[in-house]
Amino acid sequence: MRVVELPLGATEDRVVGSINIEKALKEGMKSLEPGILADANRNILYVDEINLLDDNLVDVLLDAAAYGINTVEREGISLTHPSNFILVGTMNPAEGELRPQLSDRIGLQISVASIMDIDDRVKIMERREAFEKDPYSFREKFQEYQDQILENIIQARELLDKVEVSEDMMKVIAHLCVDMGVDGHRADIAILKASKTLAAYYKHNAVENIDVEEAAALVLGERFQKKSLDQDKIKKQIQNAVNEISQENKEDDKKKPQVK
Structure with a gap:
């Protein structure tokens, strides 16, 4: 490719x-x-x-x-x-x-902002200088880290088909998209796929709230103004959805006929 x-x-x-x-x-x-x-x-x-x-x-x-x-x-x-x-x-x-x-x-959208921390900006300049002086040694310095990422991706590919997504977790995704005012269904499906991928990468057997949280930030991206979308808001919306679904499940249990 x-x-x-x-x-x-x-x-x-x-x-x-x-x-x-x-x-x-x-x-x-x-x-x-x-x-x-x-x-x-x-x-x-x-x-x-x-x-x-x-x-x-x-x-x-x-x-x-x-x-x-x-x-x-x-x-x-x-x-x-x-x-x-x-x-x-x-x-x-x-x-x-x-x-x-x-x-x-576009399934995943990433916003990039300028780095304002002085120490981080200095680190960028230092790494640029090191790369220009000796590109081979620079690559060698980070090779182990890069190899670990590659290994994680290879393992995630093998685990992906085994990752489970519960109906309740799908409801969480649906609730999140509805509450955020998403039009259509592409965002729901993209969050589901991204959540499964992240779960496989982090070696989760099933999709968890934290996977949905990270996936939603990537998928929803520029669909909303930056001021109206942040990690805290997504986390809060997910927790609200979890609480709502939990309450619905309790009410459904009450309606079921009791076996004596």
């Missing part, structure tokens, strides 16, 4: 691809001139300044992401090819918002 970049300002033909009309007319053959979406098949499609994409390119990405295929139509000739990719985008929110339709298709 490799990274294919969609550069800012790319034309629709460059992204979608085109059909060799001359070859079609002379030889009667449909010949595809592949674009970025063909190159991105089974790879990672990286879009910088994704919030500044032209609306027509956003629509093209949405269609390809939804169906896993790209259709090229020119002069009455139509061709389709697979375009199944992982979409990764970066943006500066100060330069414009991401279209809701595209935001909803």
Whole structure:
């Protein structure tokens, strides 16, 4: 798997691809001139300044992401090819918002803020200096840490199918999304999948509240204004959902006929 970049300002033909009309007319053959979406098949499609994409390119990405295929139509000739990719985008929110339709298709969203702690900023400069002086020794210094992360990911892949999600935990996720005013169901499913992945990484046999808490922060991301979404609010909403479900379960138990 490799990274294919969609550069800012790319034309629709460059992204979608085109059909060799001359070859079609002379030889009667449909010949595809592949674009970025063909190159991105089974790879990672990286879009910088994704919030500044032209609306027509956003629509093209949405269609390809939804169906896993790209259709090229020119002069009455139509061709389709697979375009199944992982979409990764970066943006500066100060330069414009991401279209809701595209935001909803992006499963995990991460906000990055400037580091204001002086000691941490000094550490960044020191590490940069160390890397430039001796890149090989720098990599060697962190190799054990990187290898441990890799090992954790490999083990998580093996455990993923064994991770259980209780109905109550699914209710917690549903309650959270409803309480946060989420439209549609993609966020619910994304939180469920991310929660299972995190549980596998942390070697939990079943999804726990802490897994949902971390997953929700990643999934909901820019769907809400930063001021209205933080870890404490998510934690509180999850606890409220847990309490509500617990109360519902108690009431259901009371309604069940007593066996004497």
